[in-house]
Amino acid sequence: MVHRLLASVLALLLCGVAFAQAPVASPAISYTRDIQPIFTEKCVACHACNDAACQLNLGAGEGALRGASKVPVYQGERSIAVAPTRIFYDASGPEAWRRKGFYSVLDGQSNQAALMSRMLELGHSAPVVPNAKLPDSIKLGLNRENMCPLPGEFNAYASAHPQEGMPLGVTGLTDAQYQTVQRWLAAGAPVDQQPLKASPAEAAQIGQWEELLNRPGSTEALVARWLYEHLFLAHIYFTGGEPGHYFQWVRSRTPSGQPVDLIATRRPDDDPGTVFYYRLMPVQGVIVHKTHITYPMGPNKLARVKQLFYSGDWHATSLPGYGPRHRANPFETFAAIPAVARYQFMLDNAEYFVRTFIRGPVCRGQIATDVIRDQFWVMFQEPAHDKYITDAKYRGEATPLLAMPGQNDNVGSVLRLWLDYRDKRNQYEDLRRDAYADMPPPGWATLWAGNDNALLTIFRHFDSAAVNKGLIGDVPQTMWLFDYPLLERTYYQLAVNFDVYGNVAHQAQTRLYFDLIRNGAEVNFLRLMPADQRDKLLGDWYQEGGKVKMWLDYQKIDDDTPTGMVLNEKDPKRDFALKLLQRSGSLNAAPDPINRCTGAYCSRPNVSETFRNVEQSLSRLTSRPAAGLKVIDQLPEATMLRIQDGKGQRIVYSLLRNRAHTNVAFLLGESSRYLPGLDTLTIYPGVLSSYPNFMFNVPADQVEAFVQAMESAKDQPAFERIVQRWGVRRSNPQFWQFFHDLTSYIQETDPVEAGVLDMNRYENL
Template structure:
């Protein structure tokens, strides 16, 4: 049982006892209100895409209130003011100066806006486990209406079934009464910030001392480390469960209260002397922004070994500004490249998560540049010419600058062409240089730890990263070297401004297209020379061929590989050899999707669950042309399977959409190849945004699979939903939905967080 669940049950018991004695205990925000918000509200009201920017993961967010301006407005011509909770303002008055309005304050004789929204929802309950009325618009297509207190009556008249919680099983009577009593009493908030333990405080001081040590070398390394850690939810391996910390820049040193420097980007000019500080992450942990990173004495020793053992020198510290942001290879060129790359490889999953998974929360225009499923791995530092050859590094570094620093709308195309040409000049340099070094072999791939092999799954407007190789052999694979990994991280994480204007966001997206192409080109060098053009043609079908001619540098289709691969299908043979050679590093054996024989389930699990996995394997790796039900499925469906013994397993059922190419900014729907879509089924929660959920007794799984195989249309699929589906209106919806988080707690407690239900579909 997780800590949050324990607290919720404890509060319920205390409240029940008080009621039995005929007294109404004073309501505490921390004890009584936040647990309700966490259970029933945070799944929609968190991150930048919280409806109306109302973030209910903390007292600060509740008091801040709502705002009509959406964070995700990619067409805006001017960048908007950042509204990052716990960062860009503090306290109700400061937020109201940024156009937030209260949802907690009564308005004369009118109750608080939240009270009226909750009352509207409570008086219009949903029919249990029935499909919702079609006139209730859900998901990312829903208009951001955000009525102010004076506009509520008009909203309620136009949307009588759309109170809160929106279109989902609502509050219990007790929860409703508790919230209404609290709002009627003025909505007092007694929440205190998270306080580190004594042991954590000691480690905080040790790490702050490391990053704030005097000296030019120390200052440059600290700046680079901060820019690579600013998104991390830091935890100490012997710290308190649920305690996470975040690196920030402060005007004040260790031992004094943090005076936050709240710049737009972590590499903007701070305008003053900087101290790097760790402060506790406040509020409810939500999975979509929870990108974890461990700190320990071993990690500190590793950093000292990587960065301070050599005799390299810093003659002058670099400044700040657009040019420094655009090319971190020049900004940090004094730090040995091998140290920088090895540091990133040690926790490669973290870095790939920062730019593939979050913290954007919403981004179909960003994610449509990648395939729905692919594998990623990394070039070994000793085989990375940028690391090993100073002359090549000197030629390449000026070509590695990235766009997005100038957000002039009228300059988008000219900036794009300039950076595209510079990137292609680099690719030509890389191609010609690697043609004169030994051909790539298995030793060219980094195999330092279980971060070496990663699986990426795209779920339309979000994506996930997981250690290990999951699923059938994918259509494409990515090979990162240091210049590519660092550029991707800076372009999509450090330099990306979610509040930026259309020019900034378009430049970022267009360059990401070049990054993907670079990763594919790196991988193709591992394939036989005469197979490379064929693979490229497969990846860039239809209009993709024109895009190859227009924007991409030519590949090396002449120099051989040192890998011995089956000529008939070298990519598949490469994947199979990879799985064998690096089996000890593959954190995710996958017999369900890659069944090699009669047994398609994991050993050493409940026999009933083994039988379930065996049946589920019939649905994987089959194209939609032969498995029609795929056409009815959303991107990420969760299967909750429970045996009669009470053991349950959670599986992610992922729809992998096929595309003729992923080379264009717009028009994705025209590039679908739906008949080639497939399913991946894997134990675990592989998305922060479940689209639907089935609850299936283990003994029913063969029937479920048979029904899926036989469902040819929407009517056939609806029968499956009626029997096993957990619709938004299911009486136990929240119990099943939060069981996904409990499952994460049981299997990998550091990664636990409240999942997002903004994409939960009305099937």
């Protein structure tokens, strides 16, 4: 018995030894759990949305499976439009994308590892030198010519570009991340996709909204179409919804309660071609800031929509069709809906609508954005003072003149089409000028003051732009005043009808008409100024060649009819701005003592003493022309300034360079219109760009030294020393920690707006 017991114990011990020495099987790698977080941290900042390099979108498993394409989305010179390739929209699944010309980056071929594996290996074998400036041979930015090699072309690419593996020109994957991705690729790159689904609370609200937009009847169908065309870009979030859950309006062949069968048209106002239903579909994949244009929905919004569109005594007797004519003139297409309801709906969330065309796809490159100033304020006309809203006769005369170009993309017809639409617009400006001359002089009541969307600031950062609530920065050179015809035209021209996949004719017409829109907004504002000062102000906005543009394309302004404003004749625009600030109260969502310091204290009162001192120091850099602050010449457009005190608190500030121009009236030749000595800086708490160009990390107790260094830097070598001491270069070993901390800061301060930022424009300083 004892022998048997000893034998059993010995056997168990031996089994235990054998078990301990046996190899442990590696757990299966999950795309959702293990791979997507790595892509989100190290890849999505360059590989997301339309401007993803080689159209390789790594924000979701669908994008990884889709692969890459040699065809760029943004190609302004193409003579023929290309087929849209919107992820989750124009195709589904690898085979469908292969038929559209995409090639795999995950599949190994001919005993070769997958293209992604080799690109990562190239980057891992030639890492960047820590904290050093990258070699000039590595081209970065939007003007980089992406090679997009096919798997069979990789060896040639690697030979020609040995330092341009992935991630490109930046601190790469950690060893652990690299090994994880390579193991996943070697295992065949399985992708387990877990689509986002609505919570019960969200599903209930979705049901209410879908019921509203799919009601039978001509009146209901017309309102639903108008609402859909105005919300198709929105990332909808619900009252009581889950954090991080967003939805988008689509047209589906299937009704509520069934899976969405999406109808993919180029534009939201194209003919769907079949019976359809308006549906809310979850936004899938990683949220990226540049396309994250949010819109709130809930019981109050639902009640507001019903009040605006369904409470009046009006009816649509028939439904308009689809096609170029209806796309060109939404004022005619939706004439049956009361204009006051349409305008008020847009005013309620004016920031959303301005963001759709300022941050939307048209504003991706320099030629798209050089039609606007680098910093200006936006206001809106009160509906009761908008003649298009209040005067049916005037509305009937104006509507035929409000059609917009871009529907015909015949390259040979561009000039004729442009002249036709320019002349229509100028006829409208004449009509508007004469009609408003007969109205009471405009005063403060002319400006809409319904909520904190009433005052906005727009910043242009060379080849991108951003919108924020409130009046930020010093008094700008120009201001815009939107009435309903101008706001609706801008939205349709730059958001609804703009086709990023269109040809040069379509894009040129869109850009040229935007020039007329800007001029219209400026002229609307001029009506608030003293009549005898308007020509002087306009001349300041259109210096040098701009005067030729005024003569060629713009209508004469009203310089006779008086204003109802009482303003200082010496500087009426600044006096107006200061009085606007005094009167705005809570409407101004962005009090700004840093840039508009009027006394001894140039900081916000609601921050700690440490950060009051920080802001007091930073204020010395603002509202000074580059002629007296030479470091401005060295700065990129949008720099993030991360400042941390000794207690772990940090605040992120945006340091924005506002370039001065003689005018912004031409499509090309922007550099010849710069006035560099008049450039200024705006410094404001928060991340005011989707595309940081650079970043400084400065301890709070070193801010005074940082400001002094900026004040004394007269040339590039002096600025280089600032970069070396406080700059976060692409090669910084902690680059990704600092870069994603910007998103974390948005998450903490304004969580609905948080999304991964884009680093395609991060400069090699």
